[in-house]
Amino acid sequence: xxxxxxxGAEVVKVAPGHPRDAALFSGAFNTQQTRMQFAVxxxxxxxxxxAHLGDRTAAYQHIAEAQKLEELANGDAVERQAAQxxxxxxxxNSGSKAAGSTAASGGAAGAAVAGTATKxxxxxxxxxxxxxxxxxxxxxxxxxxxxxxxxxxxVILLELNEHLGLGPEASELVEVLPQFxxxxxxxxxxxxxxxxxxxxQVWHFQLLLDxxxxxxxxxxxxxxxxxxxxxxxxxxxxxxxxxxxxxxGDIVGDPRSKKAPTGxxxxxxxxxxxxxxxxxxxxxxxxxxxxxxEELARLPTPxxxxxxxxxxxxxxxxxxxxxxxxxxxxPAPTSTSTSATKPFEPEPxxxxxxxxxxxxxxxxx
Numbered sequence: 229x230x231x232x233x234x235x236g237a238e239v240v241k242v243a244p245g246h247p248r249d250a251a252l253f254s255g256a257f258n259t260q261q262t263r264m265q266f267a268v269x270x271x272x273x274x275x276x277x278x279a280h281l282g283d284r285t286a287a288y289q290h291i292a293e294a295q296k297l298e299e300l301a302n303g304d305a306v307e308r309q310a311a312q313x314x315x316x317x318x319x320x321n322s323g324s325k326a327a328g329s330t331a332a333s334g335g336a337a338g339a340a341v342a343g344t345a346t347k348x349x350x351x352x353x354x355x356x357x358x359x360x361x362x363x364x365x366x367x368x369x370x371x372x373x374x375x376x377x378x379x380x381x382x383v384i385l386l387e388l389n390e391h392l393g394l395g396p397e398a399s400e401l402v403e404v405l406p407q408f409x410x411x412x413x414x415x416x417x418x419x420x421x422x423x424x425x426x427x428x429q430v431w432h433f434q435l436l437l438d439x440x441x442x443x444x445x446x447x448x449x450x451x452x453x454x455x456x457x458x459x460x461x462x463x464x465x466x467x468x469x470x471x472x473x474x475x476x477g478d479i480v481g482d483p484r485s486k487k488a489p490t491g492x493x494x495x496x497x498x499x500x501x502x503x504x505x506x507x508x509x510x511x512x513x514x515x516x517x518x519x520x521x522e523e524l525a526r527l528p529t530p531x532x533x534x535x536x537x538x539x540x541x542x543x544x545x546x547x548x549x550x551x552x553x554x555x556x557x558x559p560a561p562t563s564t565s566t567s568a569t570k571p572f573e574p575e576p577x578x579x580x581x582x583x584x585x586x587x588x589x590x591x592x593x
Contacts, residue, residue, distance in 0.1 A: 230281070233274045240267045246445070264301040264447045268294045305410040305449040305464075356406035359422040364432035368393070370419075373435060375479060380471035382444075382479070384437075384464040386419065388455075392433060399460040401425065405453040410464055412446035415439040419464065441481040443469035 246262045261269065275290035300308045352358065370392070374385040388398040401423040409420045416438035424430050448467035455461045468475075519527075 230274070230277050233270055233277060237267065237270050237274065240270065262301075262445060262447055264297055268297045268301070271297065301447045303411070305412060305446075305451050306405055306408055308447070309450065310406070354403070354424050356404060356422070359407060359424060359430060360409075362422075362430045364422070365429040367432040367434070370433055370435040373437075375475070377475045380468055382466045382468065382475050384417065384419070384462075384466065386435065386462040386464075388460050388462070392421075396458055397426070398423070399455070399458050402453070402460055405451065408451060408453070408462060410449060410451045412444065412449045412466070414443045414446060414469070417444075417449075417464065417466065419462070421462075437480050439481050439483060441477075441479050442473055442475060445469055 240263060243263065247266050248258070248260045248262065252258060259266070271290045271294035275287045275294065278284070278287040278290060300311060370386075372391045374387070376383045376385065388394075388402055389396055392398040394401075402421070407422055409418075411418045411420075416436070417440065418438070419435040421433040422430060423433075445467045450465040452463045452465070453460060454463055
């Protein structure tokens with residue numbers, strides 16, 4: 229397992245694209261991880277294998293590498309780009325590293341023998357490190373920008389002379405890319421800039437696009453500072469999650485349509501502060517009493533004067549349960565029999581007498 233994981237880690241460094249965009253084993257196996265997320269998983273697996281083999285030193289090294297990759301994936305795109313360029317340079321110069329270190333040690337020894345001391349350069353107040361460590365005198369929120377849909381990517385254009393509101397002075401004060409910080413998530417882009425005005429004040433600018441109308445791949449974001457000295461612009465290339473979809477109109481959607489975080493993101497978001505203030509804790513009931521006192525107070529009150537169905541605490545405060553009073557006595561119903569009662573028969577107005585005559589015939593023989 230250790231050998232296969234090492235080979236996988238080397239392949240991830242040079243492989244283009246993302247594992248979730250590839251059809252693995254003719255579609256029988258798929259993953260939703262990006263390239264950097266897959267690299268983090270490999271480093272954690274390598275740390276686990278080294279721990280089982282008893283090599284704790286290597287295990288801690290792989291854990292540190294996994295944490296570093298996670299910070300790069302979720303952090304500033306400018307710093308991530310510089311770190312990746314430095315790593316690539318180290319890989320290219322790995323062959324001549326030993327010779328360079330030997331020459332450097334020899335030169336250092338010669339300088340020590342000669343007794344010459346190197347001077348530490350004075351800090352530059354306009355360096356990115358000093359600018360981001362200073363407290364800004366003014367903060368401005370940017371609302372203007374441009375973008376270009378290039379098929380699988382979208383480029384955000386920030387014209388410094390036009391969109392910062394400082395004129396040509398903006399291009400003169402922005403010299404290097406590290407003066408920017410670009411933090412991206414799946415549905416948001418946050419671009420920040422620090423510069424020092426001619427009067428010595430540090431100004432802070434921010435362009436926040438949240439939420440985006442469609443999702444992007446945050447770890448692939450590429451910022452670049454282009455243009456001439458008198459007219460510079462920042463280009464931020466965003467890689468679409470769905471490359472076949474076109475972006476048009478306003479690329480910032482409705483904040484109410486932003487998806488709620490799920491899984492690990494939801495647990496991370498749970499402890500964050502909202503508006504520099506922690507959300508008040510929500511009071512919940514217990515297993516024996518599911519309803520809180522506020523919810524009990526909002527329950528409808530029964531009509532009538534009786535209080536039999538009210539809580540026992542209310543009955544105790546009201547002076548005990550009421551005593552049921554006896555109502556007025558009602559007479560017992562009497563039963564009547566219709567068998568002894570004759571039906572009413574009206575008498576006829578005129579009654580005719582009927583005479584019956586009987587004739588007897590005697591036959592003599």
